[in-house]
Amino acid sequence: MKPDVKICGLKSEEAVDRAVARGATHIGFIFFPKSPRNIEPAAAGELADRVRGHAKIVAVTVDADTDDLDEIVDQVKPDYLQLHGNESPERLLTLKALYGLPIIKAFSVREASDLERIEPYIGIADRFLFDAKPPKGSDLPGGNGVSFDWTILQSLDADVNYMLSGGLNAENVGEALALTRARAIDVSSGVESAPGIKDVGLIDAFFDAVEKAGASNRSQRSDET
Numbered sequence: 001m002k003p004d005v006k007i008c009g010l011k012s013e014e015a016v017d018r019a020v021a022r023g024a025t026h027i028g029f030i031f032f033p034k035s036p037r038n039i040e041p042a043a044a045g046e047l048a049d050r051v052r053g054h055a056k057i058v059a060v061t062v063d064a065d066t067d068d069l070d071e072i073v074d075q076v077k078p079d080y081l082q083l084h085g086n087e088s089p090e091r092l093l094t095l096k097a098l099y100g101l102p103i104i105k106a107f108s109v110r111e112a113s114d115l116e117r118i119e120p121y122i123g124i125a126d127r128f129l130f131d132a133k134p135p136k137g138s139d140l141p142g143g144n145g146v147s148f149d150w151t152i153l154q155s156l157d158a159d160v161n162y163m164l165s166g167g168l169n170a171e172n173v174g175e176a177l178a179l180t181r182a183r184a185i186d187v188s189s190g191v192e193s194a195p196g197i198k199d200v201g202l203i204d205a206f207f208d209a210v211e212k213a214g215a216s217n218r219s220q221r222s223d224e225t
């Protein structure tokens with residue numbers, strides 16, 4: 001099965017158009033002022049309008065307050081909220097009631113015990129997202145281009161609906177998919193020429209690698225039967 005692919009941290013028409021033309025199922029906009037990918041809600045709304053209906057629009061926030069979220073939801077009309085901070089299960093319930101939107105809850109992972117943190121969110125978050133822990137000194141909870149030991153995810157129950165992220169790129173996404181059989185992947189830094197600058201050549205290379213991984217997994221499965 002083809003994985004969902006989210007290209008995150010988009011800021012230009014060129015990058016949005018290429019991501020969706022290559023088959024991105026989700027595109028993400030970052031609303032976090034410290035990020036080189038931060039975008040104003042009005043500008044994100046215009047980019048979202050170019051591809052609405054062709055890819056799901058994801059608004060990524062970090063412990064955002066309700067006033068900021070009101071503006072983001074109003075201007076961007078996202079299909080999902082991605083919460084990349086320390087939002088509690090109660091906060092997710094409040095936001096679901098307020099906006100009626102499905103929520104992707106991000107967790108940072110270094111070791112298997114980190115996965116236990118999803119338990120209170122099961123049945124509340126619509127999808128989980130696993131990212132690496134930020135390196136020391138980083139101001140960003142995500143978007144650091146750092147990966148974690150993907151084999152940790154093999155211990156998860158098969159019905160946990162998650163997106164794999166953190167340091168994915170054209171060189172490593174095939175291995176990540178083979179090791180985890182993730183049904184959804186998310187990339188930001190790995191398709192950039194510099195922090196916050198998406199590169200259409202790298203977007204192409206990423207999708208080429210995902211397609212190649214799909215072909216190789218399919219042939220492996222038919223060898224096994």
Ligand SMILES: O=C(O)c1ccccc1N[C@@H]1O[C@H](COP(=O)(O)O)[C@@H](O)[C@H]1O
Nearest residue numbers: 008035142143144145166167187188189
């Ligand atoms: O990309 C950012 O700047 C960012 C800022 C704040 C929260 C999340 C952010 N990005 C998310 O980080 C992951 C992985 O990114 P990368 O591929 O390792 O660069 C991805 O989920 C982005 O949504």
